[in-house]
Amino acid sequence: MSALETAVSKDGLKRVVIEPVTRVEGHGKVTLLVDEQHQIQQARLHIVEFRGFEKFIQGRPYWEIPVLVQRLCGICPVSHHLAAAKAVDQIVGVKQLTATSNNLRRLMHFGQTLQSHAVHFFHLASPDLLFGFNDDVSHRHILSVIAEHPEIGMQGIQLRKYGQEVIKAIAGKRVHGNAAVPGGMNKALSKEDHAFLLKDIDQIIAWSQGAVDLIKKVHLNNRQFHYDFARIETNMLSMIREDGALELYHGGLRARKPNGETIFDHLDYCNYFNVIHEEVRPWSYMKFPFIVSEGTEKGWYRVGPLARVNNCDFISTPKAEQERQIFKELEQGKPVQSSLAYHWARMIEALHSAESIKELLLDERTMGNDLVTTGEKQFEGIGVIEAPRGTLFHHYQIDDNDLITKANLIVSTTNNNQAMNESIRQVANQYLSGRELTEGLLNHIEVAIRAYDPCLSCATHALGKMPLLVEIVDEQGEQLDSLYKNSQGDISRA
Amino acid sequence: MENIITIDEQMIPFKTGQTIMDAAMEAGVYIPHLCHNPEFEPHGSCRVCVVKVNGRMMSSCTTKATAGQKIENNTPELQENRRCLTQMLFVEGNHVCPGCEKSGNCQLQAVAYYTEMLSPRFQHFYPYRELDPTHPDVIIDFNRCILCELCVRASRDIDQKNIFAMSGRGIKAHLIINSPTGKLGDTDLNVNDKAVQVCPVGAIIKRKQGYMNPIGERFYDQAPIDEMGDIAEPHAGAKHHD
Numbered sequence: 001m002s003a004l005e006t007a008v009s010k011d012g013l014k015r016v017v018i019e020p021v022t023r024v025e026g027h028g029k030v031t032l033l034v035d036e037q038h039q040i041q042q043a044r045l046h047i048v049e050f051r052g053f054e055k056f057i058q059g060r061p062y063w064e065i066p067v068l069v070q071r072l073c074g075i076c077p078v079s080h081h082l083a084a085a086k087a088v089d090q091i092v093g094v095k096q097l098t099a100t101s102n103n104l105r106r107l108m109h110f111g112q113t114l115q116s117h118a119v120h121f122f123h124l125a126s127p128d129l130l131f132g133f134n135d136d137v138s139h140r141h142i143l144s145v146i147a148e149h150p151e152i153g154m155q156g157i158q159l160r161k162y163g164q165e166v167i168k169a170i171a172g173k174r175v176h177g178n179a180a181v182p183g184g185m186n187k188a189l190s191k192e193d194h195a196f197l198l199k200d201i202d203q204i205i206a207w208s209q210g211a212v213d214l215i216k217k218v219h220l221n222n223r224q225f226h227y228d229f230a231r232i233e234t235n236m237l238s239m240i241r242e243d244g245a246l247e248l249y250h251g252g253l254r255a256r257k258p259n260g261e262t263i264f265d266h267l268d269y270c271n272y273f274n275v276i277h278e279e280v281r282p283w284s285y286m287k288f289p290f291i292v293s294e295g296t297e298k299g300w301y302r303v304g305p306l307a308r309v310n311n312c313d314f315i316s317t318p319k320a321e322q323e324r325q326i327f328k329e330l331e332q333g334k335p336v337q338s339s340l341a342y343h344w345a346r347m348i349e350a351l352h353s354a355e356s357i358k359e360l361l362l363d364e365r366t367m368g369n370d371l372v373t374t375g376e377k378q379f380e381g382i383g384v385i386e387a388p389r390g391t392l393f394h395h396y397q398i399d400d401n402d403l404i405t406k407a408n409l410i411v412s413t414t415n416n417n418q419a420m421n422e423s424i425r426q427v428a429n430q431y432l433s434g435r436e437l438t439e440g441l442l443n444h445i446e447v448a449i450r451a452y453d454p455c456l457s458c459a460t461h462a463l464g465k466m467p468l469l470v471e472i473v474d475e476q477g478e479q480l481d482s483l484y485k486n487s488q489g490d491i492s493r494a
Numbered sequence: 495m496e497n498i499i500t501i502d503e504q505m506i507p508f509k510t511g512q513t514i515m516d517a518a519m520e521a522g523v524y525i526p527h528l529c530h531n532p533e534f535e536p537h538g539s540c541r542v543c544v545v546k547v548n549g550r551m552m553s554s555c556t557t558k559a560t561a562g563q564k565i566e567n568n569t570p571e572l573q574e575n576r577r578c579l580t581q582m583l584f585v586e587g588n589h590v591c592p593g594c595e596k597s598g599n600c601q602l603q604a605v606a607y608y609t610e611m612l613s614p615r616f617q618h619f620y621p622y623r624e625l626d627p628t629h630p631d632v633i634i635d636f637n638r639c640i641l642c643e644l645c646v647r648a649s650r651d652i653d654q655k656n657i658f659a660m661s662g663r664g665i666k667a668h669l670i671i672n673s674p675t676g677k678l679g680d681t682d683l684n685v686n687d688k689a690v691q692v693c694p695v696g697a698i699i700k701r702k703q704g705y706m707n708p709i710g711e712r713f714y715d716q717a718p719i720d721e722m723g724d725i726a727e728p729h730a731g732a733k734h735h736d
Contacts, residue, residue, distance in 0.1 A: 059625065061633060063704035068593040172709025176592065179708070187708035401627035402701070 001297055001418070004425040007033050007042035018442050021045075021449055023124040023141075025075050026456025030424060030445055038435055040428040045421050045449060047286040047456050054407045062091050062381075062398050067178050069394070069409070073455055075119065077176050078112035078167055079387030079412075082249070083394040085180030086383030090270075091398060093375025094183040100368030101184040106249050107360045108170040108179060109385070110353040113248060114208070115163025116388035117305075117350040120453040121211060122156020125343055128447050129218050134440035152214065155207045159350070162197075162204045166357060169193035184372035194367060201358045205319070208351040212323050215344045227330075228430070230339035230423040230448035233258040235291060235301035236310050237276075237415065239386045240266065244313030246320075246352065248386040254311050255291055255301065260335050263291060269384035272393055278410065286417050286456075289410055300418035303390025304452065305345035310335040315348070317355035323348045339423050342451040349388075387412045389453050413454040423448040499563040501525075501545075514554040514565060515543060524720035525567055526576050526605050528583075528694060529642035530555040531726055534651060537643055540583075542576050542605060577609040585616045586665075588623065588637035589695075595704050596696030598712025601726075602640060604719035626671065628679025631701055632690055639669050639697040644726070649689035657681045657689060669697075692726045 007013060010033060019029035026047070033042035057068055066084040070077035082105055089097070097105070127140045130149060146153030164174040169189060171177025179185055219226045240254040241247035252266035255275070264275060278287040279296055290299030301307070315321040327344055330336050336345075360366050383394040390412035397406040427448045432441050497508050501523050508517035513536060518525050529540040538556035545554045546566040554565075566572065583589075583602060591597045623636040646658040646669075657678075661670040673680035683689065690698055709715065713725050 061625075061627070061701075061704075063702060064593060064595065067595070067705055071592055177709050178705040181705055182702070186706050187711075403625065403627055 001300075002422055002425040002429075004040060004043045004428060005421065010042075012036065013041055016437055016442075018445060021446055021456075023127075023446070023450055024454050024456060025073070026454070028449070028454070028456045030449070032428060032432070032437075032445075034437070038433065038437070040425075040433045043421070043425045043428040043445075044283060045417075045424055046284055054409055057407055058404050060404050061402050062088055062396065062404055063182050063402075065396060065404065065407075066180050070176055072409075072411070074175055075455060076112060076116050076387050076389065078108055078171070079385055079392055080394070081171075081178075081180055082109055083383040083385040083387070083392045084396075085182075086250070086385065087381035087394045087396050088180075088182045088383070090381035090383070091378050091396070092182040093378055094373045095375070096373065097184055098368070098370045098373055099365040100188070101371050101373075103360050103363060103366040104170055104185045104189060104371075105180060107189075107357060107366065108167055109249050110356045110360070111163045111166025111170075113163075113388050114204075114350055114353040114357070115160045115167070116453075117346050117353070118156055118159035118163060118211075120388075121215070121343060121347060121350070122153065122159070124453070125450055126152065126156070128443070128450065129215070129343065133443050133447050137439055137443070140443070155210060159204060159207055159211070159354075162200060163353075166197060169197060181372065183374055186371070188369045188371060189367060191367070194361060197357070198361050201354065201361060205351070205354045205358065208347070208354040209319060212344075212347045212351050215347050216323075216326070219340065219344055226340045227338050230427050230451065231337055232339065232419060232422045232426055233337050234419055234422075235263065235294065235299070236307035236335060237291070237301045237303050237391055238308040238311040239269075239384065239391060240312060241316075242266070246308055246312035246315045246324075246349075248308075248349075248353075250385075253384070253391070256311055256335065257294075258335065258337065263293060269393070270382045272382070272384065272410075273395070273408075276393075276410070278414075284417070286414055287410075288417050289415050290418070300422075301415065302419045302452075303412055303415040304342065304388075305349050306336065306339075306342045307390065308386060309345040309348055315352050317352050317359070319355055320348050320352035323351060339448060339451045342453070346453065389413055389455055390415050411455070413452070413456060416452045416454065420449055420452050420454060423451070497559070497561055499559050499561070499565055501565045501567050502569075508559040512559050514545065514547070514552075514557050514559050514563070517559045518554065518567075519723075523567070524723070525554050526608055526719070527555060528601060528605060528640060529644065531644055531692060531694075531724060533692075534644065534647040537647070540579070540640070540642060542579050544575065545572065573609055576605070577611050578615070580606050580609055580611050581613075581615040583640050584611070585614050585618045586621075587639065588620065590637075594638070594696045595699060596638070598709065598715055599707065599725050600696055600714075601694035601719065601724060604714045604722070604725075607714075608719050626678045628677040629681075629683060630679070631685035632678065632683060633699050633701055634669075634671075634678055635697055635699065636669065637697075638695050640695055641667055641669065642694060644692040644694065645669070645689040645698060648692045649683075649687065652688040655682060655687065655689070657683050657687075694724065694726060 013033040013035055016032040016034055021028045028047050031044050032040055035041055053069055053072055066081045069084045070081040072080050123142045126145050131140050168174045171179035235257055237255045239247050239251045241251045253269050254265045255263040275292055276289050277292050278289045280287055290296050309324055315324050380397045385392050392412050393410040395408040396404055399405050424445050427444050431444045499506050506517050506521045515525055525543050527543040529537045536555040538553040543554045544551050547563050591603055626634040649655045649657040657672050659670050659672055660667055662668050671678050685700055
C-alpha cells in the first residue's frame with residue numbers, strides 16, 4: 001500500500017481537488033495534498049455519492065429484486081439484473097435453468113458487455129488515447145473523435161447500439177427492461193428479433209476486431225509508456241469456467257497473486273464471504289475489499305477485463321483467443337500489470353462478446369420456448385457474475401413471508417477501490433510530484449482512474465456503515481465546527 | 495326529449511338510469527377514472543372523472559345522464575385538474591413505477607400517461623407503510639393503495655366476505671383488513687376472489703407472478719388507456735346501477 005494514502009502531517013500543504021472526475025460513470029473526486037516544493041504528500045479518490053440499495057430493498061418480496069436493483073446503474077443494469085436473478089434462482093431452489101433460458105441470459109449479458117465496453121472505449125477513453133493526455137481540454141472529447149476520426153466514432157456508436165439492440169430484443173427495453181424471472185426468463189426470442197440481430201453480427205465482429213487492432217496499435221506504438229503508466233503489481237480476481245476458459249456468466253472464482261501464483265481456484269462463489277472481506281475507511285463512502293488469506297495490506301486485488309484476460313487459460317472464441325495470446329506476450333506470459341492494458345483487455349472481451357453473440361444466435365436452443373424451472377424454496381441466495389467492470393456479488397436472505405431481510409452487494413468497482421487509489425498515487429508520484437500542476441497533468445490522474453472504467457454510482461451503496469464528517473464554515477470559509485461519525489456510528493467533535 | 499347528451503359536442507345516446515360515465519363507456523368515449531368499475535356501485539371518490547355538466551363540475555360516475563346535458567370532458571382545464579389529482583395520488587403513497595410489477599398493467603400509471611403527468615409536482619409524503627405478506631397467495635402493498643375501495647366493494651358485494659374496509663378520515667384514511675390480527679393471512683381470502691382481481695394498481699398482488707408478463711405484452715403496452723379501457727374489466731361496457 002502506498003504511503004500517499006495519508007500524509008504524515010497536513011501542515012502547510014495545499015489541497016488540489018479534481019472534481020468531478022470526468023468521463024466515468026457516477027460522481028467522484030480526487031484530492032491531492034501538495035507541499036511548497038510541489039511534492040505530492042497525499043492522493044485519494046473519493047466517491048461522493050451515496051445510494052442505499054442494500055437497505056431499502058429490505059422488506060420487499062424477493063421476486064422484485066432483479067428489477068429493483070438493476071436501477072443501481074444505467075450502464076450495466078443487465079449485470080445487476082442477472083446477478084440478482086441468479087441469487088433468486090437459488091431462493092426458488094433452481095440449480096439448473098433450461099437451455100433456452102441459459103442461452104437467453106448469456107446472450108443478453110454479452111450484449112451488455114459489448115455495449116458497455118464500447119461506451120467506455122470509444123466515448124470515454126478514446127479522446128485520451130487518440131489525442132494524448134495533455135491535449136487541450138476543449139478538444140479532448142468524443143465530438144472531436146467523431147469529427148477527426150469519423151469512422152472510429154461511427155463504429156463506437158454502432159457497436160454500442162448493437163449491444164443495446166440485443167438487450168432490447170430480450171428484455172423489452174434497451175435500459176432497465178425485465179427479462180429474468182425466478183428460475184428462468186419471461187419471454188422467448190422472436191424470429192423477427194433473431195433475424196434482425198443475425199443480419200449485422202458479422203459486421204459487428206469485424207468492427208470489434210478493428211477496435212482490438214486500434215488499441216493494440218496505440219499501446220505498442222508507445223510500449224514503454226503504456227507499460228509504466230499507473231502500473232501497480234496486484235492480485236487478480238475473476239470468474240473462470242470449469243475448463244479454465246474466460247467466463248462472464250457462471251463459474252468458479254480464481255484469484256492469483258501478482259506473479260501469477262494461485263491463491264484459490266474454482267472456488268464456489270457461494271463461499272465468497274469466507275475469502276473476501278470488506279474494510280471501511282473513514283475518508284471514503286466506498287468500501288475496500290480484500291482477500292482474507294492475504295490480509296488488508298496485501299490482499300487487495302483488481303477485477304475486470306485485465307484480471308479476467310490475465311486469469312483465464314484460454315478464450316473459447318477463436319478471434320478473441322488469438323488476441324489474448326498476443327496480449328499475453330506483453331509480459332512474456334506473466335500477468336500483465338499495466339493499468340492501461342485494461343483498455344486492450346476490454347476490447348478483447350468486446351470481440352469475444354460479439355463472437356459469442358453469433359454463436360448463441362446460431363444455437364437452435366436459443367429459440368426454444370421452455371423458459372422456467374421451479375424448485376423448493378430456500379432462505380438464502382447468492383448470485384455472482386462478471387459485469388463489464390468486474391466481479392459482481394449479490395447476496396440476499398429472505399424470511400418465511402418471502403421478504404428480503406438482508407442484502408449484501410459487492411459491486412465490481414468496489415473491488416477496484418484500492419487499486420484505483422494506488423494507481424493515482426503512482427501517477428501522482430511519477431508525473432505530478434515536483435511540477436507545477438496543470439490541467440493536462442491532472443488529467444493524467446483521471447486517465448489512470450478511467451482505465452478501470454469505474455462505475456462510481458454502482459459502488460456506493462454502504463448504508464449505516466460509512467463514516468461521515470460534517471463541517472460548518474462561515475462565509476469566509478473559516479471552519480466554525482465539525483462533527484465526525486466513525487464507522488461504528490460513534491459521534492465526536494472533530 | 496330524446497335520450498341524448500353531448501360530450502365534447504359529440505352526441506351520445508343513453509338509457510334511462512345510466513350515468514354519464516355509463517353512457518360514455520357504452521359509446522366508447524373515454525372519461526378518465528380510477529375508483530370506478532362498471533361492475534360496482536359508483537363511488538365518486540377519486541374525482542378523476544369529473545366533467546363539466548352545463549358548466550358545473552360533476553363526477554361523471556355518479557351523475558345521471560339527463561337529456562340535453564352539454565358535457566365538457568377532454569378540455570385543457572379538466573385535464574389539468576385530472577393531472578393534479580393524479581400527481582397528488584403519486585406523492586401521497588409510494589408509487590415506484592420502475593420497480594413495480596404492475597407497471598404496464600396499472601391504471602394509475604396509465605392515467606398519469608394519459609394526463610401527461612411529467613413530474614410529481616408536489617413534495618412526496620414518503621409515508622412509511624409495511625407490506626402485509628401473511629397470506630400464502632396474495633400480498634398487500636399498502637404503499638400503492640389509492641383508496642379506490644374497489645376491493646372493499648368486491649369483497650362485500652360479490653365475494654360476500656367483507657374482508658376489506660376503510661379506517662381513518664381525510665389524510666389519515668387507510669385500508670384495513672377485517673381479521674382478529676388485522677392481517678390478511680387470518681382472513682378467508684382466496685386468490686380467485688373478485689377482490690383480488692379488481693385492484694387497479696399494484697396494491698393487491700398475487701404472489702410469484704412478478705414480471706412474468708414481459709415488456710411489450712403488458713396491457714397498456716398495446717395502446718393508451720383511452721383506447722384500452724380498464725385493466726380489471728377491459729371491455730365491460732356500461733351497466734345500470736339503479
